[in-house]
Amino acid sequence: MTLRRLPLLPTALVLIAVAVMVRLGFWQLDRMHQKDALLVLYARNQALSSEALLLADKASREQTWFRHTTLDCKGAGMTRPMAGHNVQGQTGWAQWGKCYGPDGRTPVAEINYGWSTDPRAVAYGAGTVGGIIAPDGANGARVVSARPLPGLQPSAAPNPADMPNNHLSYAVQWFAFAATALVIYALALRKKMSSVA
Structure with a gap:
């Protein structure tokens, strides 16, 4: 199979889809590290005896959980x-x-x-x-x-230990989707090329 015989549009679409899935996988890995840091903060918050104000800003309230x-x-x-x-x-x-x-x-x-x-x-x-x-x-x-x-x-x-950090499994799923898409497309191309030959 040569590059000249590859169907350009389907190949481009598959590669774009695979790139998006790989990017989503790395995004989930970033989210996993962010969640780990938040869980450390929440465990620290849980151990504090001092009181916190319930902030009006919804985004800031996350820092006061527990x-x-x-x-x-x-x-x-x-x-x-x-x-x-x-x-x-x-x-x-x-x-x-x-x-x-x-x-x-x-x-x-x-x-x-x-x-x-x-x-x-x-x-x-x-x-x-x-x-x-x-x-x-x-x-x-x-x-x-x-x-x-x-x-x-x-x-x-409420207990921070009850908060799951599933982002690693989500990342693995995205990488698996990308690999599956490549394998399926490669098999489809192989079948098509062998039928043409």
């Missing part, structure tokens, strides 16, 4: 029960509510007020909430209260 904080929550409402675990690891209902800012209307953070086997919502009111800052996709951070509402048990504290 630190202790105290919020002065205004407003009141009913919790939203969602699946969760208590400190013993039992599955049940985590009771979530909103912490409102000084105006009593602007939400500052989602609060896990405690855990129960009962899925019914419970009332919560204004007051000081102390707890641990946890990851939250929608708001950047949420707080798991250290002192549950009356009648509730403490929810499981």
